[in-house]
Amino acid sequence: MKPRSFTYVRPDDIGEAVQALERWRDDARILAGGQSLVPMMNFRLIDVKALIDISGLAPLAYIRERNGEIEIGASTTQAQLMGWAQLANRAPLLSAAMPHVGHYQTRSRGTVCGSIAHSDPSSELPLCLATLGGSVVLQSRSGTRVLAARDFQTGMLSTARRPEEVVVCARFPARAAATGYAFAEMTQRQGDFAICAVAAMVSANSIRLGVGGVADRPTVRDWPALADGELDDALNDFAWDLGGTDDAHATAAYRRELVRRLGRRVIGEAGNARTA
Amino acid sequence: MLELPEGKRHLVTFTLDGEEVRGFAEPRMLLSDFLRQQLGRSEVHVACEHGICGACTILLDGEPARSCLLFALQASGQRVETVRSLVSADGKLNDLQVSFRRHHALQCGYCTPGILMSSEAFLRANAKPSEREVREMLSGHICRCTGYAGMVDAILETAQTRAEQP
Numbered sequence: 237m238k239p240r241s242f243t244y245v246r247p248d249d250i251g252e253a254v255q256a257l258e259r260w261r262d263d264a265r266i267l268a269g270g271q272s273l274v275p276m277m278n279f280r281l282i283d284v285k286a287l288i289d290i291s292g293l294a295p296l297a298y299i300r301e302r303n304g305e306i307e308i309g310a311s312t313t314q315a316q317l318m319g320w321a322q323l324a325n326r327a328p329l330l331s332a333a334m335p336h337v338g339h340y341q342t343r344s345r346g347t348v349c350g351s352i353a354h355s356d357p358s359s360e361l362p363l364c365l366a367t368l369g370g371s372v373v374l375q376s377r378s379g380t381r382v383l384a385a386r387d388f389q390t391g392m393l394s395t396a397r398r399p400e401e402v403v404v405c406a407r408f409p410a411r412a413a414a415t416g417y418a419f420a421e422m423t424q425r426q427g428d429f430a431i432c433a434v435a436a437m438v439s440a441n442s443i444r445l446g447v448g449g450v451a452d453r454p455t456v457r458d459w460p461a462l463a464d465g466e467l468d469d470a471l472n473d474f475a476w477d478l479g480g481t482d483d484a485h486a487t488a489a490y491r492r493e494l495v496r497r498l499g500r501r502v503i504g505e506a507g508n509a510r511t512a
Numbered sequence: 513m514l515e516l517p518e519g520k521r522h523l524v525t526f527t528l529d530g531e532e533v534r535g536f537a538e539p540r541m542l543l544s545d546f547l548r549q550q551l552g553r554s555e556v557h558v559a560c561e562h563g564i565c566g567a568c569t570i571l572l573d574g575e576p577a578r579s580c581l582l583f584a585l586q587a588s589g590q591r592v593e594t595v596r597s598l599v600s601a602d603g604k605l606n607d608l609q610v611s612f613r614r615h616h617a618l619q620c621g622y623c624t625p626g627i628l629m630s631s632e633a634f635l636r637a638n639a640k641p642s643e644r645e646v647r648e649m650l651s652g653h654i655c656r657c658t659g660y661a662g663m664v665d666a667i668l669e670t671a672q673t674r675a676e677q678p
Contacts, residue, residue, distance in 0.1 A: 242518050243517050245513065245516075248513055248514075274582075291586070340651075341630050342578065427648075
């Protein structure tokens with residue numbers, strides 16, 4: 237339960253972080269909060285030759301709204317996002333999801349971008365990013381590129397990030413006019429990995445539902461406004477299309493039922509939040 | 513850019529419970545092991561070593577953190593607090609510890625140092641927590657003896673007593 241030897245690198249700015257990554261490439265990992273990475277290192281599930289610690293890079297710890305998007309820097313902790321005074325007003329979906337992200341004791345270190353870069357299929361933050369249609373900004377020596385959430389996360393714990401790229405920020409679309417948001421999940425214990433997590437975004441003529449914890453990545457589906465009976469059918473189709481599997485925590489059938497029930501619940505809540 | 517090569521021991525200095533401490537650590541050394549093995553601070557309890565159980569929780573710059581998910585080198589120049597910081601110079605337990613004892617909030621006591629540190633940080637930031645908030649905070653810890661009820665009572669009582677103090 238101890239990590240194997242590695243070289244510890246602490247860059248003074250993002251340029252140096254990129255430089256170190258260019259040098260070590262696949263042998264390096266970026267350390268931000270370490271709340272997922274270090275357990276994997278302790279278990280020796282991953283092999284790291286160089287750890288590039290960006291947790292202390294103050295210029296990367298920011299939350300700002302620009303062009304209708306909330307941009308969150310790579311060393312911003314989950315606790316900082318939860319404590320952001322504008323959160324409930326400008327990002328109602330994140331506000332609803334954040335209490336489910338890890339625990340009080342891990343959110344103080346765990347970062348928003350780290351959770352997205354780690355891309356656990358049951359994580360709340362990648363689910364929110366996908367449901368809102370957000371994006372991830374990657375930086376390398378050759379410049380920056382912006383990837384939509386659906387292009388960034390390619391599967392379980394895997395992303396389209398190239399070995400020489402560092403995630404510098406994530407961009408979450410801010411609250412849209414006349415739109416309601418809601419979030420729910422089923423876990424065995426508050427803060428544990430979600431057996432199924434759902435995020436809904438509802439306006440007068442559209443319904444969007446994102447589901448995490450069932451497929452190998454967060455999956456989003458859009459519908460026009462549906463009548464009650466149509467919604468049940470739509471959710472049932474979606475539940476089957478996600479192709480969940482049995483594991484130690486739940487059967488595939490139980491997960492499908494969660495998609496149907498939690499999906500219906502959050503779509504209802506988001507609809508009510510819109511009119512409120 | 514600081515680069516500390518693997519396999520070599522590097523100087524680490526930080527403030528531990530108000531005192532400057534120093535020691536040497538390879539990059540791979542966890543802060544929990546550094547506190548226990550290099551500094552003899554066996555009150556930092558280690559159990560799961562992957563961030564689930566919360567026994568090793570300390571405060572880093574006033575925020576709760578799993579010391580098994582931090583490397584000793586990351587504590588350089590920072591302020592680390594362990595359960596020892598709660599006890600006064602003449603060895604008296606603080607109000608939270610006394611309340612834990614009164615409410616039977618511990619049995620074997622293995623998880624207790626971490627839970628006390630989480631609870632202390634939580635109470636500093638939340639003067640009047642609800643029972644639900646206390647339970648959510650405690651969800652980041654595993655205790656296999658008590659069932660948590662005594663802890664919830666102890667933490668709520670401490671919050672109330674502190675709020676009543678002038």
